[in-house]
Amino acid sequence: MSRNRIQTHGHGDAEMRAVLSPYHGVTVSRRRASHWLLIAVICVMAAGCGVRFDMEDQPRYETYQKSDGIFSDGRASRTPPDGTVARGHLNEDKAFYTGKIDNPDLNAQVESTTDASGNTLVTSFPNAIDEFPLPVTRELIDRGEERYNIYCIVCHGPVGAGDGMIVRRGFSQPPTYHDDRLRNAPVGHFFDVITNGWGRMNGYAASIPAADRWAIVAYIRTLQVSQNPDQALKMNTNTQANTQASPAVEEKPAANTNTSGGATQ
Amino acid sequence: MAQFFQKGANNIARITMIMGVVVAGLAFFAYTQFSRSSYITGQYVELQQPVQFSHRHHVGDDGIDCRYCHTTVETTASAGMPPTQTCMNCHSEIWADSPYLEPVRASFRENKPIEWERVHDLPEYAYFNHSIHVAKGVGCSTCHGEIDNMAAVSQENTLQMEWCLSCHREPEKFIRPKSEIYNMQWQDNDITAEERLKLKEDYRIRSRDMLTSCSICHR
Numbered sequence: 334m335s336r337n338r339i340q341t342h343g344h345g346d347a348e349m350r351a352v353l354s355p356y357h358g359v360t361v362s363r364r365r366a367s368h369w370l371l372i373a374v375i376c377v378m379a380a381g382c383g384v385r386f387d388m389e390d391q392p393r394y395e396t397y398q399k400s401d402g403i404f405s406d407g408r409a410s411r412t413p414p415d416g417t418v419a420r421g422h423l424n425e426d427k428a429f430y431t432g433k434i435d436n437p438d439l440n441a442q443v444e445s446t447t448d449a450s451g452n453t454l455v456t457s458f459p460n461a462i463d464e465f466p467l468p469v470t471r472e473l474i475d476r477g478e479e480r481y482n483i484y485c486i487v488c489h490g491p492v493g494a495g496d497g498m499i500v501r502r503g504f505s506q507p508p509t510y511h512d513d514r515l516r517n518a519p520v521g522h523f524f525d526v527i528t529n530g531w532g533r534m535n536g537y538a539a540s541i542p543a544a545d546r547w548a549i550v551a552y553i554r555t556l557q558v559s560q561n562p563d564q565a566l567k568m569n570t571n572t573q574a575n576t577q578a579s580p581a582v583e584e585k586p587a588a589n590t591n592t593s594g595g596a597t598q
Numbered sequence: 599m600a601q602f603f604q605k606g607a608n609n610i611a612r613i614t615m616i617m618g619v620v621v622a623g624l625a626f627f628a629y630t631q632f633s634r635s636s637y638i639t640g641q642y643v644e645l646q647q648p649v650q651f652s653h654r655h656h657v658g659d660d661g662i663d664c665r666y667c668h669t670t671v672e673t674t675a676s677a678g679m680p681p682t683q684t685c686m687n688c689h690s691e692i693w694a695d696s697p698y699l700e701p702v703r704a705s706f707r708e709n710k711p712i713e714w715e716r717v718h719d720l721p722e723y724a725y726f727n728h729s730i731h732v733a734k735g736v737g738c739s740t741c742h743g744e745i746d747n748m749a750a751v752s753q754e755n756t757l758q759m760e761w762c763l764s765c766h767r768e769p770e771k772f773i774r775p776k777s778e779i780y781n782m783q784w785q786d787n788d789i790t791a792e793e794r795l796k797l798k799e800d801y802r803i804r805s806r807d808m809l810t811s812c813s814i815c816h817r
Contacts, residue, residue, distance in 0.1 A: 388721065388723045389722060389723065390721075391722045391723070393722075395722060396676040397676070399713065406710050407710070482663065484663075484666060498661050499660060502660065503691065503692050504691050504692055533691065535687045539681070
């Protein structure tokens with residue numbers, strides 16, 4: 334580009350405008366106005382994009398998002414009133430969901446003993462079922478091992494001796510699974526302990542679905558045999574078990590790949 | 599009319615044009631750096647939490663599994679945050695009088711949730727789901743770093759789209775056996791590239807085209 338061309342171009346442009354404007358004045362000024370409008374709109378839109386976040390932060394509540402001012406406790410959703418039954422959660426199969434016999438006698442007398450340190454230990458469990466309400470398979474026990482190692486190992490220790498890490502840090506020592514009292518306890522009792530808690534141990538129903546709780550019970554039975562090989566393995570399944578148990582069983586994710594450890598029969 | 603522009607003006611014009619391009623380039627570069635900076639992405643920024651909860655103590659020292667607290671990470675989009683009840687499973691007895699835990703006890707007494715500050719937060723137009731990543735062999739530490747070593751959680755990665763895509767383009771570089779998902783020390787080259795390719799086949803991970811399709815994350 335030579336110096337001349339730049340200048341000529343500049344002047345030429347001005348001349349052209351000067352020449353054309355008498356004829357096309359209105360059109361040009363409108364076109365010019367519309368250009369300015371377009372530019373202005375683009376500027377406003379660009380500015381808009383910069384300061385508005387309604388796509389980042391949409392008018393709905395995400396999981397765990399705080400509700401501003403709607404509910405006094407800050408939660409965005411409500412806890413259903415007690416006794417509400419969600420669709421598909423009628424849980425009619427008592428044995429499967431409570432580990433208890435059909436018509437539990439709430440006033441049944443339980444036997445108990447006192448251990449060396451003066452704690453009362455319950456030794457009879459009249460209302461607990463004695464048979465698994467679902468088939469016990471290798472997959473169930475493997476699943477139980479995995480779940481036990483997540484939720485129970487921290488207190489009960491790797492083989493259930495009651496020597497987990499949290500106990501070493503000061504939590505009350507749980508009883509070992511390997512004494513006659515718990516070896517002879519019916520499976521329903523273990524299920525009940527996991528579901529509702531027992532003494533100083535809290536219940537785990539909120540974290541562990543029923544099918545997984547049964548898997549853990551199956552694994553505890555396996556541990557008991559692994560520590561006392563002479564014991565007969567009591568894994569009898571109630572063949573009349575209500576078939577309503579099966580949907581919940583299918584809920585469980587595919588069996589894990591971790592098959593090491595004491596899950597042998 | 600006298601010449602308004604002197605001869606030197608041409609050089610000025612040229613320099614101005616070159617400078618314009620250079621400045622625009624620099625500005626763009628600065629913009630890309632700025633938008634990737636931790637000021638924008640929140641990477642490595644530690645937030646003040648209502649309770650000084652430490653993953654190093656609970657996971658590193660005490661060996662509690664992630665799923666003890668983040669119970670839904672295998673089954674739902676959200677990893678799940680522990681309800682106060684979960685803390686009380688242990689803190690009903692351990693450190694039961696500690697002033698550090700007063701907010702936890704208050705929350706339990708008053709049935710009011712503890713308000714944690716969110717560390718990882720995607721914009722709401724992007725969809726993320728934990729369960730599929732865990733099911734297809736992407737471990738927590740690939741995205742969150744060595745959580746078991748963090749006294750306060752901070753974001754290990756930018757969580758920007760380019761980061762998601764860097765893995766969705768070639769997931770075979772990052773996947774691991776399912777038994778190692780919760781192993782915070784796992785390194786990508788703990789198994790060979792062939793083994794990872796085999797895993798990709800076993801997990802039936804879909805093609806690059808499908809995993810980089812916009813509607814997977816923007817639905």
